[in-house]
Every structure is written in structure tokens, then in C-alpha cells.
Amino acid sequence: MRDESVPRVTVPTATAPTVTAGAILRFEAAQRVYGSGEHAVTALGPVSLTVGAGELLAIMGPSGSGKSTLLGLAGALDQPTAGRVLVQGRDLAALSGHALAALRRRAVGYVFQDLNLLPGLTALENVALPLELDGVALPEAREVARAALEQVKLGGLAARFPDDLSGGEQQRVAIARAFVGPRVLLLADEPTGALDSVTGELVLGQLRAACDAGRSAVLVTHDAAHAAWADRVLFLRDGRLVADRPAAVRRVPAPVDPLRGGAAS
Numbered sequence: 555m556r557d558e559s560v561p562r563v564t565v566p567t568a569t570a571p572t573v574t575a576g577a578i579l580r581f582e583a584a585q586r587v588y589g590s591g592e593h594a595v596t597a598l599g600p601v602s603l604t605v606g607a608g609e610l611l612a613i614m615g616p617s618g619s620g621k622s623t624l625l626g627l628a629g630a631l632d633q634p635t636a637g638r639v640l641v642q643g644r645d646l647a648a649l650s651g652h653a654l655a656a657l658r659r660r661a662v663g664y665v666f667q668d669l670n671l672l673p674g675l676t677a678l679e680n681v682a683l684p685l686e687l688d689g690v691a692l693p694e695a696r697e698v699a700r701a702a703l704e705q706v707k708l709g710g711l712a713a714r715f716p717d718d719l720s721g722g723e724q725q726r727v728a729i730a731r732a733f734v735g736p737r738v739l740l741l742a743d744e745p746t747g748a749l750d751s752v753t754g755e756l757v758l759g760q761l762r763a764a765c766d767a768g769r770s771a772v773l774v775t776h777d778a779a780h781a782a783w784a785d786r787v788l789f790l791r792d793g794r795l796v797a798d799r800p801a802a803v804r805r806v807p808a809p810v811d812p813l814r815g816g817a818a819s
């Protein structure tokens with residue numbers, strides 16, 4: 555099914571993503587237990603899954619089913635209490651703190667459920683920050699960040715601070731920040747929660763286009779229509795993987811950008 559209402563967009567990068575053959579993300583019986591003894595809560599697992607290059611995986615499940623926990627493990631923000639998580643073939647538990655920080659900066663783009671924008675930085679500075687931290691020269695980092703903001707229709711608000719933006723605008727800044735740079739794995743935790751349907755579709759089309767260009771992504775969503783952008787949909791319940799199946803109808807980004815009125819770049 556082709557949805558003509560959704561623009562095709564290109565994802566700006568400072569450098570092209572380094573795409574490796576095979577699995578980008580792999581969970582091997584990964585489990586996350588909080589607390590111990592009679593107070594232990596199994597938030598996730600054991601879960602095994604693989605996300606290949608170019609693949610968009612959607613994760614659905616009720617509140618508290620472990621979706622954010624899974625994403626946190628995938629993004630090296632948290633460690634499994636049992637099992638292994640590998641990104642680009644590297645076991646995250648075997649990486650030094652320095653190597654983990656570099657992986658989070660370079661390989662993984664994360665859209666947090668609670669956004670995590672830095673309030674003291676403008677929208678442009680927030681988006682440019684991961685590139686600057688990775689050694690990209692300031693003018694180039696700002697240029698790439700500006701292009702990323704324009705992709706989410708926020709070019710005019712680049713100088714605003716997060717507190718002076720609406721919830722949906724803040725969400726788009728967080729999305730632009732996750733997309734910049736050579737990230738091969740995009741992790742998005744309900745990235746469209748505060749967006750109107752047109753902007754939400756724009757963001758999902760962007761995620762799809764990024765995967766079609768060779769990146770990989772995991773999208774947490776409560777919306778089955780959004781999951782239709784994915785190649786596969788995985789269902790969690792009480793921390794357990796209860797289904798893993800191909801999206802019924804995989805949507806594709808439209809070739810024309812109706813918001814710009816011409817051929818998409």
C-alpha cells in the first residue's frame with residue numbers, strides 16, 4: 555500500500571552510516587530483573603531477537619509489559635541481569651565505559667519516552683550536541699543539525715529553548731537529535747505520542763526511509779497503524795515475547811513531498 559500523504563525525506567548525516575552485514579541488534583535470552591528476593595520484578599525476558607540491517611521492528615504491548623526496558627537494553631542505557639545484548643556483533647557487557655559511551659554517541663540514536671532534551675541548550679544546540687561530542691567541527695555540526703530540524707519542519711524554531719516549544723515540537727527536536735550522525739541503530743520510544751497525525755506520519759516515514767537507506771530501527775508504539783510502517787511487529791506481555799510476525803501491510807514513503815509541493819529531496 556502506498557500512502558501519498560506522507561512525504562519521503564532524506565536523513566541528514568555528518569558522515570554516512572557504517573552499515574555492517576548481518577545483525578545490527580541481537581538479544582540472546584536477555585533478561586532484566588529489578589530488585590531481589592521476594593521483591594524481584596522481572597521487567598523483561600528472557601527475550602531473544604535479531605534486527606538486521608535495513609530492518610524496522612515495531613514493539614507493541616500493554617503498559618508495563620517491558621517495552622522501554624527492552625529499548626534501554628538495546629541502547630546500552632541499562633545492562634541485562636542475565637543473557638546478552640549485542641550491537642553490531644559486540645557484546646555490550648564486554649565493552650569498557652569509554653567504548654560504551656562511544657557506541658551510544660556514534661552507533662545508536664535514541665528517542666526517549668520522556669525526551670531528555672537539555673533545557674539550557676537551544677533546539678539547534680540539542681540536535682548538534684551528539685555530533686560535537688563526537689568531534690565534528692562546530693559549523694558542520696550546526697549545519698547538519700539545522701537540516702535535521704528542517705526535515706521535521708522545525709527549521710524556524712532552531713533558536714528556541716525546549717521550554718519555549720510545545721510538547722510536539724520538543725518531540726520533533728528529540729527525533730532530529732536521534733537521526734543526526736552516522737547512527738546505524740535508531741531506537742524510538744513512542745516518538746509520536748505528542749504529535750498530530752500528519753506530523754506523526756512524517757516522522758514514521760522518516761524512520762522507514764532511514765531503514766530503507768540501510769539503517770535499523772526499533773519503534774515502540776501503541777498504535778497498530780504506526781506499526782504498519784515496520785517490517786516486523788513484536789508483541790510483549792508481562793516482559794515476555796508473545797508474538798513476532800511480519801507487519802500485515804508494509805507501508806512505503808511517498809515519492810512526493812506534499813508539504814513542499816515538489817519532488818522530495
Ligand SMILES: Nc1ncnc2c1ncn2[C@@H]1O[C@H](COP(=O)(O)OP(=O)(O)OP(=O)(O)O)[C@@H](O)[C@H]1O
Pocket residue numbers: 588589595596597598615616617618619620621622623624667
Ligand atoms: N527501576 C525500576 N524498578 C522496579 N521496577 C521497574 C523499574 N523500571 C521499570 N520497572 C517495572 O518493569 C516493568 C516494565 O516497565 P517498562 O517501563 O519497560 O514498561 P513499558 O512497556 O515501557 O510501559 P509503558 O507503555 O507504560 O511505557 C513494569 O512492571 C515496571 O513497573
Ligand SMILES: [Mg+2]
Pocket residue numbers: 621622623667743
Ligand atoms: Mg515505556
